Amino acid sequence: MERNIVWQNTKISKKHREELLNQKGVVLWFTGLSGAGKSTIASFLEEFLIKRGKLTYLLDGDNLRHGLNKDLSFSYEDRKENIRRVSEVCKLFQDSGIITIASFISPSKEDRYMARNIIGDNFIEVFVKCPLDVCERRDPKGLYKKARNGEIKDFTGIDSEYEEPDNSEIVIDTYKNSIMKSLSEIIYILEKKNLI
Template sequence: MTIQKIASTPDPSRNGAVIWMTGLSGAGKSTLANALFRWLDSIQEHSIILDGDLMRGGLNSDLGYTVEDRDENVRRIAHVAELFKQQGFIVIVALISPTFAQRANARKIIGEGFIEVFVNSPLSTCERRDRKGLYARARRGEIPNFTGVSSLYEEPLNPELILNTSSLSIEASVNKLIEVLGTSGFVQNRP
C-alpha cells in the first residue's frame, strides 16, 4: 500500500475524522492536503494523507479509469480511510472522486466524521496549473475518460466546505479547513 505521510502514533480511543477533498485534477487537492498535514503535525495531531495519484501507484495499481474501476478506487480508499479514522487519525483524502454516487458511498463507508470538501477551481485554471500536460493529452484523445474533458465531474451539492482555490490562497484555504475541523470537534489543540 502506498501511503504518503503519517504523523506520529495516534490515540485509538479518540475519534478520528476524514477530510475528503474532491475536485478536478489541478484544483489544488494535494497542495492543500500537504499544507493541512503540516499544520496538523505542528500541533501534534495524528494525520495521514491518502492521495489518489499515489494510491494508484500501489494499492490500486490494478485499476484503470472505467466507471467500474473508478468506483472501486473510491471504495478501496474509503475503507482505508475508515480504518485509519478508527485508530484516531485525521485522514486527509485528496481524490477526484467525480460522481455523486462515489462520494455518497465513501460517506456511507466512513460514517461519522466524514467531511466533504469541494476544492473548486475552474477548468481553465486547472489546465493552466497542469505541469504534467494531462489536459492537453486528454484533449488530443491520448487519455480516455479524463475527468473534466472526456468524463463528467459532478460538483458536490452539499459539501461541508467549498474552497475556491482560484481566488483563495493556500493559507486562507487551510484556515477554513482548520475552522471546520475545530467546529466539528476534531481538533482541540488549536494554537
C-alpha cells in the same frame, strides 16, 4: 456463494484509541478537478496538524495507484472500485483515531455518497472548487494537454463529467483564494466542529 465470515470484535475500541492519541478519528475527503489544488492544500493541512501534535495520514489518489490500486484502470467500473477501496482504508484509519486526509478527484456524486456511507461518522467533504479553464491552464502534470490531444481517454473535465457536490461541509475556492486562506478556512471549520 456462501461465505463463512463473521465479524471479530476486539477489546479495544475506537474510543480507546482516540483517548490514547488525544484526538478524534476524522476523514477529510478532498474532491475536485485535477489541478484544483487538492494535493497541495491537503499537504499543507497535514503539515499544520502534525506541527499541532496531531497524528495524520494523507492518502493521495496517484500514490495509491502505485500499490493498493495498481491493478485498476480508469474505466467507470475501476474508478468506482478505486473509491470503494480507498473508503475502506479511510474507515480503518478513522477507527484507529487517525485524522485521515484523502485527496481524490472522485468525480461522481454516487461514489462520494458511497464513501460517506462506508466511512460513517466524522466524514468531512472538502470541495476544492476551481473552474475547468483555470485547472487546464495550471495543468501541473500535463494531463489536460494529453487529454485534449486524445492521448488520455475518459479524463475528468474533458470527456468525462465531474459532478460538483451539492452539500459539502467545506467549500474552498482556490481560484479566488490563496493556499493559506484556503487552509485557514478548513482549520476554522474543524475547530468549530471541535474535531481538532
